[in-house]
Amino acid sequence: MTKPPMLTAQQALEHLLSNAKPVSESERVAMQAALGRVLAQDVNSLVDVPPLDNTSMDGYAVRVADTQVPGNILHIAQRIPAGSVGTTLELGTAARIFTGAPIPPGANAVVMQEDCAIPEGSTDQVQINIAPTSGQWIRRRGEDLTVGKAALMAGTFLRPQELGVAASAGLTHLNVKRRVKVATFFTGDELSLPGEPLKPGGIYNSNRDTLLACLKSLGCDATDFGIVPDNLGATRDTLRKASKDHDLIITSGGVSVGEEDHIKPAVTAEGRLDLWQIAIKPGKPLAFGAVRKSEDLKDGEAWFIGLPGNPVSSFVTFLLFVRPFILKLQGREEAQVQSYPMRADFDWSKVDRRNEFLRVRINPQGGLDLFPNQSSGVLTSASWGDGLVDCPPGQTFKAGDMVKYIPFNALLT
Template identity: 80%
Template sequence: MTKPPMLTAQQALEHLLVNAQVVAETERVAMQAALGRVLAEDVKSLVDVPPVDNTAMDGYAVRTADTQISGSVLKITQRIPAGSMGVALDPGTVARIFTGAPVPLGADAVVMQEDCAILEGSADQVQVNTTPVAGQWIRRRGEDLTAGKTALAAGIFLRPQELGVAASAGLTHLQVRRRVKVAAFFTGDELSLPGQPLKPGGIYNSNRDTLLACLRSLGCEPTDLGIVPDRLDATREALRKASKDHDLIITSGGVSVGEEDHIKPAVMAEGRLDLWQIAIKPGKPLAFGAVRKSDQTDPSNLSEAWFMGLPGNPVSSFVTFLLFVRPFILKLQGRDPSPPPSYWMRADFDWLKADRRNEFLRVKMNFQGGLDLFPNQSSGVLTSAAWGDGLLDCPPGQAFKAGDMVKYIPFNALLT
């Protein structure tokens, strides 16, 4: 029987995203608990930011009509620290003013203190040694935020800077989407957890810590179900357990067709499954489907938990998570699952062995503005990803030489 053609990365991703549906539940949380959450509704500012025109510098508030000649000498009639309001500025006078203080009525510029000098022997006479222009060093009312206007849009992943914007808008709580709940388990009798003695022929399970950390970096709520024995009954039981309270189940290993690979028959028994061969390297096998939720109290409950089975090799598992699991989760969260930013950069190495698959090479930016290649690109060498700071997206059948421009995707764009 003829094998179906391998899917391109884009074809696989399109199929995944068609199926993903946004988690509907939301909750209201205090600002201090909102980091790493996804905003469920637009945030409107309660105030103008800044609330009044204020100075961006320590210096002197002036009328430009009085300072058209460098060296003008004017009288200091008031002192305005931040948090205080001055009085209207009379012609021929200036106000000593400090960063953040409201600009007094009548002043139309601020001259920083480095451009001014107090006349010797005088406490209230200042020489302005420049010719300021109107608006200089003044932050206008509402130039950052305007009361009643949207400060943050729904679907934003809340980083520290977004929380700062919400706070400046006067908010104390935010409406966010429920965290996507993801269960993860790992198959392979050769696996041991770090800290345990290694079995003969065994290895430590690196995929567990890598994938759980990836899930946390995306703001998910992960559940670690550990290592599952290479038995069909144990795999089915793990799937039933994982389906109960989770939106998505992720596994690593066991998605091939060998006698000890039980993921495929287990998922098919507990739900439905597509096993894809994707034309990428590293990665190739990817399983996608759904597992019926176990609900003993309501036999009519037909809801499902999504399932994604990743390869067992550590680099393959990591790369397929970034390329396919991440955008799927973003859509569940109500975020934009569009491809991450990529940049055309110069390759500082030759790549002459073109592959028929879309390759994702582990690379690092160098101080000359180009990209260096990790020498061992094996799917089992996870140090290539720790050494690198991104992936080089090499199209199928394409070779290149040092000096050619290539597509670079930084890891920091793939882990948020």
């Protein structure tokens, strides 16, 4: 019997995202507790920003009609620092004004101080050396935010700059989505935690710290169920425990088809598997499904994603598939992985029927260099690199060709 073709990376991602639904619960938090959270509802400004027309430069507020001839000398009738409000500007006068200060009534332009001069011996006159245009160096009331209008939209990931926008709108608290709750565990009798003695033939579990750090960078509430023995009973028991209070279960290892790979039968027994193996390298044995929270399904399901055990495969599949899935659970707008055209400064002649993701980094010449060992077990390739080249199935390229580059720094927030 012929096996059906494996899903492409895009098909697999579309399948995952079609199942993900944003968490519905939200909470109100103080501004400084909102960093890295996702806005649950639109935020309207309480004020106009700026609240009044103001100057973007230190200089002199003038009437354009008084300054049509460069070199005109005007009387300095008032001084307006930021935080003060001036009086109406009379004909033939100027106001000394400082950045952020409101424009006085009657003025319709600002001439920056570099374009002015103080006549020798004078203390209350200014020579305007250019002919300004109406509105020059004036920031209009409400040009940034308008009272009652949306300042930030639901689904926005709150970075420092979004918190600044909310603060300028006069807000002290924000309604944010609750954190997505993720359970993790790791299979493999060969695994030990750093600090423990290595077993004969054993290795340290690097995936635990890598994946938990990835989850933290995405603002998830993660629970680590540790290393689970390589047997079906222990795997099923941990799946049942992990499903109870979590939105998503992520495992690493045990997703192939060997005699010691128990994830597939365990998930099938405790829930369902919708996807198994995709046509990518590294990371072919990726599993997706769900685990029942109760036998009668009255409590719903926890989503399940099983990642490969090889460290590079686990890391890459997390970035390409788990991260977009979590973003959608969080209610964030951006879920698709973005790539950018860049120049490859290396040849790639290894044709593969799978979609390959090569570890690369940007060189001083603005091109991409390839890490020499692309094995899925060499995690230093990801540490050395600053991104991935998305190489489609069957494709080769030469140095100088443009390729699709996915930066790591865009995938870890």
